[in-house]
Amino acid sequence: MSKYLVNLKVNNIPVTVEEGTTILDAARKLNFHIPTLCYHEDLTVAGNCRVCLVEVAGSRSLAASCATPVSEGMEVLTNSKNVRSARKNVVELLLSEHNADCTKCFKNGHCELQTLSSEYQIGQHLFIDLVKTKDKIVDISSPSIAKDDSKCIRCQRCVRTCSELQAVGALAVINKGDHQRISTFLNKPLSEVVCTNCGQCINRCPTGALTERSYIEEVWDAINDPSKHVVVETAPAVRVALGEDLGFEAGERVTGKMVAALRHLGFDSILDTDFTADLTILEEGTELLTRLKKALVDKDEKVSLPMFTSCSPGWIKFIEHMFPEYLPNLSTCKSPQQMFGALAKTYYAQKKNINPKNMVCVSIMPCTAKKFEAGRPELRDSGYQDVDYVLTTRELAMMIKQAGIDFMKLEDMEYDSIMGESTGAAVIFGASGGVMEAALRTAYEIISGRDVPFTNLNIVPVRGMEGVKEAKVMLKDVKPEWGFLEGVEVSIAIAHGLANAKKVVESIKNGTANYHFVEIMGCPGGCIGGGGQPIPTSPEIRQKRADAIYAEDEGLPLRKSHENPEVQYLYKEFLGEPLGHRSHDLLHTHYKPRKRY
Amino acid sequence: METKVIKKVDTIFDVVECNYIQVLEKTLAKTADEIILDIIDSGLKGRGGAGFPTGLKWKFTKNEENAVKYVICNADEGEPGTFKDREILDRVPEKVFTGMAICGYAIGAKEGYIYLRGEYNFLKQDLQMKIDLFNSQLADRDFDFKVFLRSGSGAYICGEESALFDSMEGLRGEPRNKPPYPTVAGYNLKPTAINNVETLVYVTMICRMGPESFKALGTKDSRGSKVFSVSGDTPTPGIYELELGMPLNQFVDEFGDGDTKAVQVGGASGHCVPRKKYNDTIIGFEGIPTGGSMMIFNSTRSMYNVLHDYLEFFTEESCGQCTPCRVGCQQLLKGIEAVKKGDKKPSYLEDLKKLAATMKIASKCGLGQSVSNPFNSIVDNFREEIIY
Numbered sequence A: 001m002s003k004y005l006v007n008l009k010v011n012n013i014p015v016t017v018e019e020g021t022t023i024l025d026a027a028r029k030l031n032f033h034i035p036t037l038c039y040h041e042d043l044t045v046a047g048n049c050r051v052c053l054v055e056v057a058g059s060r061s062l063a064a065s066c067a068t069p070v071s072e073g074m075e076v077l078t079n080s081k082n083v084r085s086a087r088k089n090v091v092e093l094l095l096s097e098h099n100a101d102c103t104k105c106f107k108n109g110h111c112e113l114q115t116l117s118s119e120y121q122i123g124q125h126l127f128i129d130l131v132k133t134k135d136k137i138v139d140i141s142s143p144s145i146a147k148d149d150s151k152c153i154r155c156q157r158c159v160r161t162c163s164e165l166q167a168v169g170a171l172a173v174i175n176k177g178d179h180q181r182i183s184t185f186l187n188k189p190l191s192e193v194v195c196t197n198c199g200q201c202i203n204r205c206p207t208g209a210l211t212e213r214s215y216i217e218e219v220w221d222a223i224n225d226p227s228k229h230v231v232v233e234t235a236p237a238v239r240v241a242l243g244e245d246l247g248f249e250a251g252e253r254v255t256g257k258m259v260a261a262l263r264h265l266g267f268d269s270i271l272d273t274d275f276t277a278d279l280t281i282l283e284e285g286t287e288l289l290t291r292l293k294k295a296l297v298d299k300d301e302k303v304s305l306p307m308f309t310s311c312s313p314g315w316i317k318f319i320e321h322m323f324p325e326y327l328p329n330l331s332t333c334k335s336p337q338q339m340f341g342a343l344a345k346t347y348y349a350q351k352k353n354i355n356p357k358n359m360v361c362v363s364i365m366p367c368t369a370k371k372f373e374a375g376r377p378e379l380r381d382s383g384y385q386d387v388d389y390v391l392t393t394r395e396l397a398m399m400i401k402q403a404g405i406d407f408m409k410l411e412d413m414e415y416d417s418i419m420g421e422s423t424g425a426a427v428i429f430g431a432s433g434g435v436m437e438a439a440l441r442t443a444y445e446i447i448s449g450r451d452v453p454f455t456n457l458n459i460v461p462v463r464g465m466e467g468v469k470e471a472k473v474m475l476k477d478v479k480p481e482w483g484f485l486e487g488v489e490v491s492i493a494i495a496h497g498l499a500n501a502k503k504v505v506e507s508i509k510n511g512t513a514n515y516h517f518v519e520i521m522g523c524p525g526g527c528i529g530g531g532g533q534p535i536p537t538s539p540e541i542r543q544k545r546a547d548a549i550y551a552e553d554e555g556l557p558l559r560k561s562h563e564n565p566e567v568q569y570l571y572k573e574f575l576g577e578p579l580g581h582r583s584h585d586l587l588h589t590h591y592k593p594r595k596r597y
Numbered sequence B: 001m002e003t004k005v006i007k008k009v010d011t012i013f014d015v016v017e018c019n020y021i022q023v024l025e026k027t028l029a030k031t032a033d034e035i036i037l038d039i040i041d042s043g044l045k046g047r048g049g050a051g052f053p054t055g056l057k058w059k060f061t062k063n064e065e066n067a068v069k070y071v072i073c074n075a076d077e078g079e080p081g082t083f084k085d086r087e088i089l090d091r092v093p094e095k096v097f098t099g100m101a102i103c104g105y106a107i108g109a110k111e112g113y114i115y116l117r118g119e120y121n122f123l124k125q126d127l128q129m130k131i132d133l134f135n136s137q138l139a140d141r142d143f144d145f146k147v148f149l150r151s152g153s154g155a156y157i158c159g160e161e162s163a164l165f166d167s168m169e170g171l172r173g174e175p176r177n178k179p180p181y182p183t184v185a186g187y188n189l190k191p192t193a194i195n196n197v198e199t200l201v202y203v204t205m206i207c208r209m210g211p212e213s214f215k216a217l218g219t220k221d222s223r224g225s226k227v228f229s230v231s232g233d234t235p236t237p238g239i240y241e242l243e244l245g246m247p248l249n250q251f252v253d254e255f256g257d258g259d260t261k262a263v264q265v266g267g268a269s270g271h272c273v274p275r276k277k278y279n280d281t282i283i284g285f286e287g288i289p290t291g292g293s294m295m296i297f298n299s300t301r302s303m304y305n306v307l308h309d310y311l312e313f314f315t316e317e318s319c320g321q322c323t324p325c326r327v328g329c330q331q332l333l334k335g336i337e338a339v340k341k342g343d344k345k346p347s348y349l350e351d352l353k354k355l356a357a358t359m360k361i362a363s364k365c366g367l368g369q370s371v372s373n374p375f376n377s378i379v380d381n382f383r384e385e386i387i388y
């Protein structure tokens, strides 16, 4: 249906937009900047902060431009005397209940409130300081998320994120009036509620009220301790986003510079989580084929299909809380981060002659849920905590700044061996659909002896930002040993963001969908949109990061996980075969149900 | 300006004259458009505070194309000093149900909900019995409309129409952005006509007497009569139905104790009128409108305390979502305390008045927008009492 066009004037300049457009968007079309705080592109409109006020001719009150649709003949002023003075009052009010200790704040320099108050030159406080009158409520119960109420401006972006994008609903508005604040079910600490640690709320919090729990100091200490061998691993999605915090535009690939920076920071071994992403494909692919064989040949009714991917720790905690009956459907593979940790402290230590007791494994992740994952009691199969510290992309950027490294001018460097080699299939783990694509490239070839039937190995139907993607792959002319798959149409689905994950699980539950294999990533867009990635985030930024991921893949000489020579060597020297004994001990695990409250 | 001599009226609570079934049958014989025209013609404006013309509201709701629409009777009555809706629901509930049924017929709704203030739960049992009887009487006449009763959540803000819808939908009651207005997207996002209890009774009365008799009372801008809740320093507190458009001096003569220094017209969110302005203050939409609350203060009262009480009320009852209201209320309250204590100079009151002005134009809903009414009227007229 085509939409009506509406003519209006913003600051006396005529503009024509579709009906239903907000004043904010109409003004942006003319490049007039209107400040916002509660508005976020990824979320529904709240209209509660009131900094986006504009004057509409003929109206006694000001309009919240983010929440007001245009109408024919409207005349809008975005910077009138009334607007400026009301907006300034609003910012002054926000600051009067704000614990503005910017110098100690993780958000210093990236804070929307700070930017606004400097734009409005708010120095001397007009109003009475209300911070003192309130209890200082800081929640650091979670290993991933820190929540400081004294920095909260009650914009409710986090609440909307958690319910709209993630369908978790761990955060809620409680109380009214001067006692209104953002809290959790029954006011419990974040560690005791359904929070998945995904960090999506952090990515959308305009202030320092929600941040990651930072482990930068612990990592510096390890680096500075001569008795420790500090191994660092970097996740696929970090290399396409880190640049944003260090002066580059979104979408810049900085893999080589990142490796160089890590070397300057003083890490002893610089390795790649991509290596274990390739390994995951071999383990998980074999697991899938085994399950299919049990179901199709052995007619084993107890085999759980569809099989769900298990690399996203936000998703793992979500399914533990919300759909524990589907835990058997999870692949038993650990996430690449945890496979890496388990191998670092066994295989790598052995090969490099390092006492694993003296090894510290640090991982650089686009994710805050990985911090929680690293501490899981299930994940200590090396005999130690497999991964010691998890830093987000943002924390790594901060360390690079602290070290005074001129990141933009660094010469590219290469990862160390023997867990630093990777293929394009591993890189695309960072984008929604990537695990599926990597798995198909390998599984199809194992079964048929041929490349996947897509131009240049690019399985386009599983890519893109649609919330739930579905596809079918017909298996024909398979190798004799895979005869039971001849003519089988494999049905797959991909979901990213937990609200979409919920949709998929529910459609499986109520029988409206039937899949063999489902990829689920907890964050919008996959890991490129992870809760530990540079802020801000938007559909456009996530798209640029995804484009960079696929460009990185296309540029690599090896693009199929089973061709990774270091992975082949690992099986030959250490693991034996996929799903073998050692794999079973080090690379696989099981999760347990959790209550909803 | 047209002014009236104070006149007590008895249409609302009169039970002898009004056989609601007859009114209903007579009204349902007309077309929906005829009824809406009658209500528009009568000049009836909403009695819940905002004073929006009732007939127009119905017309907008009728014009929406939607198979599902709702009628809602706002019985949240949270404004301090107002207790008229309770009295109406206790004494003449059938007139309210009848108004709802007429509204349902006019706009094309099959369900009507009474959102009853939590504190009025003691009325519930009796009301439910009467509703059941009323619903069966409608069913007997093959009229497809049903009245339901819902208990409020206990927060003042849930009387604001869009917060009320949220609350009925099981959400936290927080005012929504407008547009869309309730007539387009109200309860369950369906077109909804929401009316105050008293407004619905007047609908019944207009349908019984005809718009002409209704129009015979009141002024051009304020047709008819209205129910007032009179409280404070008065020998005769209570509920009175009075003609609209009366001057305040006559009201004070009638209800004051001889020493009235100020009248708060319209409850906490209304205006404070000092003695010197009684003569030129009209009670009605052309002067000072009121949802019905009239609080009388004599010279023993401290207007600082009065304002302090109101600001405490708003600080607590603001839903807290929007900045100007949540923080603004706290600042106004702490601000007058600081001026009183001497921590801030008297000139700080000017900054606070500017803040109140910002709240009026920048707040999301009527609560934050109306705090400046009591604030400015009390600070302007009783400045000495605030400072010293």
Ligand SMILES: Cc1cc2nc3c(=O)[nH]c(=O)nc-3n(C[C@H](O)[C@H](O)[C@H](O)COP(=O)(O)O)c2cc1C
Residues within 6 Å of the ligand: B045, B046, B047, B048, B049, B050, B051, B052, B054, B074, B075, B076, B077, B078, B079, B156, B157, B158, B159, B160, B161, B162, B194, B195, B196, B197, B199, B365, B366, B367
């Ligand atoms: C904070 C606030 C509280 C309100 N409380 C009530 C109330 O208790 N009862 C009521 O009828 N209207 C109340 N209103 C007005 C309603 O939003 C709405 O305008 C009214 O119910 C419409 O009915 P009417 O047109 O018949 O007056 C309140 C408005 C605000 C802003």
Ligand code: SF4
Residues within 6 Å of the ligand: A098, A099, A100, A101, A102, A103, A105, A106, A107, A108, A109, A111, A112, A113, A114, A151, A207, A208, A209
């Ligand atoms: S949240 Fe922003 S304004 Fe507040 S202390 Fe942190 S940087 Fe400063």
Ligand code: SF4
Residues within 6 Å of the ligand: A145, A161, A162, A166, A168, A169, A170, A171, A194, A195, A196, A197, A198, A199, A200, A201, A202
């Ligand atoms: S981390 Fe994720 S699940 Fe937890 S509160 Fe934030 S958005 Fe919700």
Ligand code: SF4
Residues within 6 Å of the ligand: A151, A152, A153, A154, A155, A156, A157, A158, A159, A182, A201, A204, A205, A206, A207, A209, A210
């Ligand atoms: S925690 Fe952050 S996102 Fe949530 S309401 Fe507070 S300021 Fe907004």
Ligand code: SF4
Residues within 6 Å of the ligand: B157, B174, B175, B317, B318, B319, B320, B321, B322, B323, B325, B326, B363, B364, B365, B366, B367, B368, B369
């Ligand atoms: S004005 Fe007050 S009551 Fe209304 S939405 Fe804003 S905070 Fe809530």
Ligand code: FES
Residues within 6 Å of the ligand: A035, A036, A037, A038, A039, A046, A047, A048, A049, A050, A051, A052, A053, A064, A065, A066, A067
């Ligand atoms: S950005 Fe529009 S009200 Fe907050």
